[in-house]
Amino acid sequence: KFTSIGWLLYSYLCIKAFPPLFVDTGLHYDRxxxxxxxxxxxxxxxxxxxxxxxMEDIKQGKLAKELDFVGHHVRTKLDELKRQEVNRLRTLIKAKQDAEGGHEMNHKVLLKQFEYMNHMNPHTFEVEDLDKLIQSATNDLENYDKKRHEEFKRYEMMKEHERKEHLKNLDEEHRKDEEQHYEELRKKHADHPKINHPGSQDQLKEVWKESDGLDPNDFDPKTFFKLHDTNGDGYIDEQELxxxxxxxxxxxxxxxxxxDDMTEMEEERLRMREHVMNEVDTNKDRLVSLEEFLMxxxxxxxxxxxxxxxxxQAPTYTDxxxxxxEEQLAQEESNLKQKNSDLQKQKEELERQQENST
Structure with missing residues (x-):
């Protein structure tokens, strides 16, 4: 576990704050x-x-220059970490090449794998390595929510596609029954109590009452903040939020x-977090300070x-x-069938050649 200072830097770079345990950011170089x-x-x-x-100075690379002044034992350890990481990447790339039949990887794709370090010098960890690491993590994680939105959209479209494919295989009577059942489930899910606006007074008062066991009439923002800053570091991070x-x-x-779809539930939770952070986190460090919260x-x-x-209520995708x-899925299926057909022909040709040779 980092100290609160190290955690502040990591939290800025990472989408998910991790205390008391690390939470993987999804970056392939997270560790x-x-x-x-x-x-x-x-x-x-x-x-x-x-x-x-x-945080702006960190993002602009000013902190990286301080690497020249750290102790020798730390630099030695960083050199070791970099050599291990280079070896890990080389092993992964070799495994991917083997899995793809030994074909050479696209040069741009290859460089992308190493862009968070100075791969031209694989033996020592330098100022450029720290600068590249911070810049890469910042750029990659700034796109996290955008990528999440696209992945969830694909999930929802695939779910709808599979539902429609299932209906195609039913006769008219069973299709009507299935459509009616689907509509009943949809209405049942939508029939729920009012959802309070995330981060509003009503929503926080409900937490104050239901989770904290306190009288809503005694709601105090400063006390609420301290109650839900569960690791006591002076910030409400994204996990606590x-x-x-x-x-x-x-x-x-x-x-x-x-x-009720639990994948949709987690997406709703992340939508709420994203919304509140956009409203409250004025300095965009992915942490809510007491001052920001009270404001x-x-x-x-x-x-x-x-x-x-x-x-x-908010359509995830358009018609x-x-x-x-669906056109892309159909094309992918067609390509797969063609590939299987080609492989079958190759197999049959090899079998004929073996028969002729004997």
């Missing part, structure tokens, strides 16, 4: 990123510089019920929020996107 920060903050000079550097939406989600989703409680959006548009998606 390397964590280990580098862990060893850097063991150096007193670097730790002091990190404490006095704002997402935990605040559990009561709202329980109104809409119940495990093991046909009408948000004075806004009109906190006291008189609009209604929250849930997933069931045109669905049409394009």
């Amino acid at each position: 390397y990123l964590r280990e580098v920060i862990d060893f850097l903050e063991k150096d007193q000079h670097f730790r002091e510089k990190l404490h006095n550097t704002d 997402e935990a605040l939406f559990t009561k709202e989600l329980e109104k809409m989703y119940r495990p093991n019920l046909d009408e 948000s409680t004075n806004k009109k959006e906190f006291l008189e929020p609009d209604s929250w548009e849930t997933l069931e 045109e996107e669905m049409k394009l998606f």
Whole structure:
């Protein structure tokens, strides 16, 4: 576990804050990123510089220059970590080439694998390595929510596609029954209590009452913040923030019920987190400070929020996107059939050649 200073840097770079346990960011170099920060903050000079550097300076690479002043034992360990990471990447690339029949990888794709380090010098960890690591993590993670939106859209379209394919295989009577059942489930899921706007006074008061067991009339924002800063570091991170939406989600989703999709529940939770962070996290460091939180409680959006548009009310994809998606699936299926056909012909040809040779 990092100190709060190291965690501040890692939290800025990472989508998911991890205390008390690490949570994988999804970056293929996540472990390397964590280990580098862990060893850097063991150096007193670097730790002091990190404490006095704002996030914009970190993003612009000013902190990376302090690498020249860290202790020899830390630099030696960083050299070792880099050599291990280079070897890991080379092993993965070799395995991928073997799996693809030994074909040479696209040069641009190959360089992409190494862009978070100076791969021209695979033996020592230099200022450029730290700068590249921070820049790569920043750029990659800034696109996290965008990528998540696209992945969820594909999930929803695939679910609808499979439903329609299932209906095609039914006779008219069973198809009508299935459509009626689907509509009943959809209405049942939509029949739930009012969903409070995430981050609003009403929503937080409900947590205060239901989770904290306190009188809503005694709601105090400062006390609320301290109660839900569960690791006591002075910030509400994204993991702590997402935990605040559990009561709202329980109104809409119940495990093991046909009408409730747990993948959609987690997407709703992330939508809520994304919305509140956009409203409250004014310095965009992916952490909510007490000052930011108290400022948000004075806004009109906190006291008189609009209604929250849930997933069931907000279409994930358009008809045109669905049409394009199904055309792509059909093309992929056609390509797969052609590939299988070609392989079968190759097999038959080899068998004929073997027969002729005997």
